[in-house]
Amino acid sequence: xxxxxxxxxxxxxxxxxxxxxxxxxxxxxxxxxxxxxxxxxxxxxxxxxxxxxxxxxxxxxxxxxxxxxxxxxxxxxxxxxxxxxxxxxxxxxxxxxxxxxxxxxxxxxxxxxxxxxxxxxxxxxxxxxxxxxxxxxxxxx
Numbered sequence: 001x002x003x004x005x006x007x008x009x010x011x012x013x014x015x016x017x018x019x020x021x022x023x024x025x026x027x028x029x030x031x032x033x034x035x036x037x038x039x040x041x042x043x044x045x046x047x048x049x050x051x052x053x054x055x056x057x058x059x060x061x062x063x064x065x066x067x068x069x070x071x072x073x074x075x076x077x078x079x080x081x082x083x084x085x086x087x088x089x090x091x092x093x094x095x096x097x098x099x100x101x102x103x104x105x106x107x108x109x110x111x112x113x114x115x116x117x118x119x120x121x122x123x124x125x126x127x128x129x130x131x132x133x134x135x136x137x138x139x140x141x
Contacts, residue, residue: 031134034127038101039064047138068139075136084128101128 036045042057044050047064054061068075085102102124109123 029134030127031130031132031137034131035134038104039131047135064135065138065140067135075132075139077132080132080135081128084131085124101131 035047039047040051041053042049042051042061043064044054044061049061049063051061067080071079087102105124105127106120109118109120113123
């Protein structure tokens with residue numbers, strides 16, 4: 001009798017294990033999510049600088065897949081961070097009057113956290129570093 005009552009329990013355990021494995025295989029990639037939402041329209045899905053907005057830009061978007069190659073094989077993390085954050089002027093991104101991603105992320109953090117005590121710089125840094133990590137994975141070898 002005990003064996004029969006164990007069958008539904010074992011079936012439930014097997015189903016839970018299968019669902020857990022499926023969830024683990026479909027992991028979230030915050031860097032890719034940021035890239036797809038904020039960069040792909042100009043830099044292209046693969047980072048080659050061929051996004052759908054390219055014809056409307058005054059300057060050709062950078063091929064993000066060659067950042068490391070153009071820097072002696074090393075990803076120029078600090079330079080890329082400054083470009084994304086807005087602390088470095090990037091002609092293709094417009095003047096400093098135009099908000100670049102650092103300022104946009106600060107606004108998003110304020111909207112998201114509202115009355116909760118939080119560190120906006122940590123929020124911005126996490127988003128930008130996730131984005132740089134994704135861009136690193138796009139680099140040509």
